[in-house]
Structure formats: structure tokens, C-alpha cells
Amino acid sequence: MSNNEEKFKKIISHAKEYGFVFQSSEIYDGLSAVYDYGQNGVEMKNNIKEYWWKSMVQYHENIVGVDSAIFMHPTIWKASGHVDAFSDPMIDNKDSKKRYRADVLVEDFIAKIEGKIQKEITKARKRFGESFDENQFKTTNPRVLANVNKIEDIKNRLYPAMDSDNLEDIKLLIEELGIACPISGSKNWTDVRQFNLMFSTQMGSLSEDANQIFLRPETAQGIFVNYLNIQKSGRMKIPFGIAQIGKAFRNEIVARQFIFRMKEFEQMEMQFFVRPGEELKWFEYWKNERIKWHLSLGIPEEKYRFHDHEKLAHYANAASDIEFDFPMGFKELEGIHSRTDFDLAAHQKFSGKKIQYFDPELNQSYVPFVVETSIGLDRTFLALFSHSYNEEVLEDGSMRVVMKLPPIIAPYKVAVLPLVKKDNLPEKAREIMDSLKYNYMCQYDEKDAIGRRYRRQDAIGTPYCITIDHQTLEDNTVTIRERDSMKQERIAIGKISGIIAERIND
Numbered sequence: 001m002s003n004n005e006e007k008f009k010k011i012i013s014h015a016k017e018y019g020f021v022f023q024s025s026e027i028y029d030g031l032s033a034v035y036d037y038g039q040n041g042v043e044m045k046n047n048i049k050e051y052w053w054k055s056m057v058q059y060h061e062n063i064v065g066v067d068s069a070i071f072m073h074p075t076i077w078k079a080s081g082h083v084d085a086f087s088d089p090m091i092d093n094k095d096s097k098k099r100y101r102a103d104v105l106v107e108d109f110i111a112k113i114e115g116k117i118q119k120e121i122t123k124a125r126k127r128f129g130e131s132f133d134e135n136q137f138k139t140t141n142p143r144v145l146a147n148v149n150k151i152e153d154i155k156n157r158l159y160p161a162m163d164s165d166n167l168e169d170i171k172l173l174i175e176e177l178g179i180a181c182p183i184s185g186s187k188n189w190t191d192v193r194q195f196n197l198m199f200s201t202q203m204g205s206l207s208e209d210a211n212q213i214f215l216r217p218e219t220a221q222g223i224f225v226n227y228l229n230i231q232k233s234g235r236m237k238i239p240f241g242i243a244q245i246g247k248a249f250r251n252e253i254v255a256r257q258f259i260f261r262m263k264e265f266e267q268m269e270m271q272f273f274v275r276p277g278e279e280l281k282w283f284e285y286w287k288n289e290r291i292k293w294h295l296s297l298g299i300p301e302e303k304y305r306f307h308d309h310e311k312l313a314h315y316a317n318a319a320s321d322i323e324f325d326f327p328m329g330f331k332e333l334e335g336i337h338s339r340t341d342f343d344l345a346a347h348q349k350f351s352g353k354k355i356q357y358f359d360p361e362l363n364q365s366y367v368p369f370v371v372e373t374s375i376g377l378d379r380t381f382l383a384l385f386s387h388s389y390n391e392e393v394l395e396d397g398s399m400r401v402v403m404k405l406p407p408i409i410a411p412y413k414v415a416v417l418p419l420v421k422k423d424n425l426p427e428k429a430r431e432i433m434d435s436l437k438y439n440y441m442c443q444y445d446e447k448d449a450i451g452r453r454y455r456r457q458d459a460i461g462t463p464y465c466i467t468i469d470h471q472t473l474e475d476n477t478v479t480i481r482e483r484d485s486m487k488q489e490r491i492a493i494g495k496i497s498g499i500i501a502e503r504i505n506d
């Protein structure tokens with residue numbers, strides 16, 4: 001197992017052990033790619049939502065919110081193209097009866113070759129020490145070069161086949177590479193077929209011609225179909241945006257990706273309506289704004305990169321992903337898409353309702369163009385959670401696991417800890433807790449030795465611990481311990497709130 005795989009495993013078990021994320025329906029052996037957020041996870045998730053909502057809606061006068069229903073008229077998904085084209089190429093192994101995404105099987109194969117390259121680099125770095133030049137090694141070592149070329153060849157087969165829907169060639173590639181089913185170990189594959197990713201259910205009773213409806217695979221369509229309502233009732237002037245946070249559902253066939261790829265997940269999306277012809281300017285604007293948002297959380301810049309799409313979806317004239325360096329490598333965290341007037345024009349056509357904007361400055365009506373920012377809430381959670389997980393060896397040789405979460409995202413901001421459970425210290429601690437809890441999520445803990453209690457708070461990322469000791473009763477001071485530096489300082493009780501506020505607002 002590679003270092004990264006091992007770290008990912010530790011992160012997943014930490015998320016469970018400390019009440020962040022649980023497998024759904026665990027006592028019934030779980031439901032694949034579905035997860036529940038526990039007592040700390042839900043707080044962290046709510047904090048991420050609030051941080052996004054404030055920066056998108058509260059800080060932009062021209063962006064408003066919406067909370068549309070998950071169930072929508074089935075024709076919406078016909079108009080949006082999801083009924084006809086929202087599918088993934090799947091392949092079944094006839095022996096294990098397991099179904100896989102055909103492109104992911106090939107990508108996993110590529111990842112294995114990349115792992116081999118990485119191993120060679122690590123070995124060489126050890127051998128050459130200080131003088132090691134990774135770039136030179138990668139471009140001259142014959143074994144590395146052969147593997148790099150192999151990856152290039154595979155990608156040159158896979159991506160054109162995916163783009164042209166050449167399912168036979170994807171199957172051929174799987175066979176030629178000798179990819180075996182991880183469960184049965186056999187290469188006994190079915191043909192590759194397209195499977196629609198939308199979940200469907202019935203609305204209405206069977207007797208009255210029940211309608212098939214879909215669980216939304218993106219929140220964006222709930223924004224598009226409310227465009228007229230919001231533009232008119234809010235007297236919105238272009239350019240303006242509509243933001244939404246909500247659940248989306250996709251029948252993803254996945255393995256071992258934790259909350260990176262789920263069947264039920266949450267998106268935070270914003271559709272920005274602009275004049276036709278100005279969309280690429282706004283596309284650049286939103287790319288810039290969104291990367292600034294990510295960096296404002298204090299994670300180093302090198303953990304993010306843009307991936308501009310070369311091959312565009314039929315409705316887009318520009319698209320870029322913000323990728324994050326997850327434990328399994330760089331993967332998509334957010335998409336910024338210039339969607340032209342595709343969606344509004346399609347809804348205009350399918351609904352028969354005129355969806356246009358009268359631009360008083362141009363004295364002209366048009367279907368607005370749209371620039372979308374679309375970020376996965378669960379992926380943002382995973383990005384912050386995995387980056388924050390740290391194992392530190394302390395001076396006394398002991399180890400602490402500390403979640404260095406951005407304070408604004410941490411589930412609890414303060415822990416209130418009486419040094420001992422007697423001598424009126426708990427009563428005094430409760431008093432302090434009562435003065436703080438209306439402003440901050442606080443946790444009170446009086447069980448176990450103080451060192452163990454600090455560790456428990458480190459493990460859930462609480463930025464501050466307040467300890468009440470015997471001196472507190474004499475002079476109304478406490479110690480405040482900062483999570484990352486573990487430094488303790490004696491301060492007056494009256495100063496606690498200000499110090500916490502300052503750090504959180506940083």
C-alpha cells in the first residue's frame with residue numbers, strides 16, 4: 001500500500017472514530033457510496049455552507065438565493081439533455097457480477113503505472129540525495145520514460161474513444177491492457193454499455209397513470225426553471241446570479257472513494273446571467289473569484305490547480321475545473337462553466353414560455369447567457385478534512401493527531417475544561433460556558449486528565465481550549481491553549497470572546 005493510500009485509510013477511520021462521517025446504514029452492512037455525517041461532521045458541513053453562502057450571496061448585491069424542490073417536472077430533464085445524454089460507459093465482469101465504469105478501470109490501470117514511476121523517483125532520490133534532479137531523471141531514465149510513454153499511449157486511445165462514444169474501442173483497450181476484475185481476478189468482460197446516471201421513481205398512484213420522475217442529478221436546473229420568477233419578483237438586472245445549496249443524486253458505480261464520489265451528495269451552485277457576448281469575460285471573472293475563495297481558507301496554493309477543458313460539452317463554450325490535491329491525487333473539486341444560452345433556450349422551447357430579458361440599456365430582448373460555478377460540498381469537506389489531518393510527534397516522544405481545520409470551519413470553536421472535577425471549578429467553568437455558548441459552538445468536558453482532553457479537542461480541530469484552575473477562582477483568569485502551537489497563555493475571562501472572534505474572522 002502506498003503512503004497516500006495508507007494516509008487516506010487513516011483519514012477515513014479518523015472521520016468515523018470522531019463522529020464526522022459514517023457509512024450509511026452501517027448496522028445493515030452499509031449502502032455503497034452513501035454516507036451519513038455525524039455530530040462533528042454536520043457542524044463542519046454547516047460551516048462550509050455558511051462560508052460559501054456568505055461569500056456568494058451576502059457579499060454580492062447582485063446574487064440572490066433559491067431553494068428549489070428536488071422533484072421537478074420530468075420534461076425538465078428532457079430539455080436539459082440529461083435523459084438522453086447523462087450516462088457513463090459501464091462494463092460487467094461475468095464472474096464476479098460486479099459492474100465498473102469502463103473509463104475508471106482504465107484510469108486505475110494508469111494510476112498503477114504512475115505509482116511505479118513514483119517508486120522509481122523515490123528510490124532515485126534516496127540514492128542521489130541532495131543532488132537529485134527530478135525533472136532530469138523523469139526525462140532520461142529509460143524505465144520511467146517507457147512508463148510515461150505507455151500512459152500517453154493509453155490516454156491517446158481512451159479519451160478519443162470516450163469523446164466519440166466508441167464503446168467497442170474502450171472494451172478492446174481493456175482487453176489489450178489485460179485488465180482483470182479486482183474481485184474475481186478474471187478478464188471475462190461483457191461489452192461496454194451506456195447507463196443513465198439518474199435515479200427515477202414514480203409520482204402519483206399506479207391507478208392514475210403514475211409518472212416517472214427523476215431525483216435531480218444537479219441543482220442547477222432548479223435555478224434555470226426559476227429564472228423568470230426570481231428576475232421578475234426580485235426586479236433583478238443583468239448581470240445577476242442565483243445561488244443554491246442542495247442535494248443531488250447520481251447512480252455512480254464507484255469503489256473506495258469515500259465521500260469523493262457519492263450517490264447522494266450536496267452541491268453549491270451559482271448561475272450567473274449575463275449579456276450574450278460578455279460570457280467569456282465573466283467566465284474569467286468567476287474563475288478568479290472562486291480560486292480566491294478556496295485560498296481564503298488558508299490552504300497552500302500548490303494544493304490547487306486549474307484544468308481547462310479542451311473538449312467541451314455541446315452546451316459550453318468554455319469550461320475549467322478547480323482540482324485539489326486529494327489523498328488519491330489531483331481531482332476535480334469545482335467546475336466553472338460558460339453554458340451559453342443552452343439551458344434557458346431549451347426550457348423556453350420545451351415549456352413554450354418566453355424566457356427573455358429586456359435590457360433597457362441596449363433596448364433589446366434576449367435569452368441571457370450563463371456562467372456557472374458548481375462545487376461539491378462533500379468534496380470540499382474531504383479536501384479540508386484530508387488536508388487538515390496531521391500526525392505530530394511531540395517533544396516527549398508521544399504522538400498527537402491534530403485536525404488543523406480553518407477555525408471558521410471547525411465544528412467547535414472552544415472547549416471549556418475545568419482542571420479538576422471538584423473545588424467549585426466545574427461551576428465556574430459552566431458559568432464561562434454559558435457566557436460563550438450563544439456566540440460559539442462550545443464543548444464542555446470534565447472527564448479524564450487534562451492532557452487527554454486536549455488530545456480529544458485536537459482530534460476534532462477545536463482551535464481553543466479554556467482551562468479553569470484554582471487561580472481562576474482567585475483572580476478571574478483562565479489559560480487559553482491554541483491548537484496548532486499548543487501554546488498556553490493566561491488571560492482575563494473577559495478577553496476570551498474577543499480572542500476567539502479575532503482568530504475566526506481572520
Ligand code: GAP
Nearest residue numbers: 218220260261262265333334335374375376379
Ligand atoms: N451543474 C453542473 C454540474 O453538476 P458537475 O461537474 O457534474 O457539474 C459539479 O458537478 C461538482 O459537483 C463537481 O465538481 C463535484 O465537486 C460535485 N460532484 C459531482 N458528482 C459528485 C458525486 N457523485 N459525489 C460527490 N460530489 C460530486
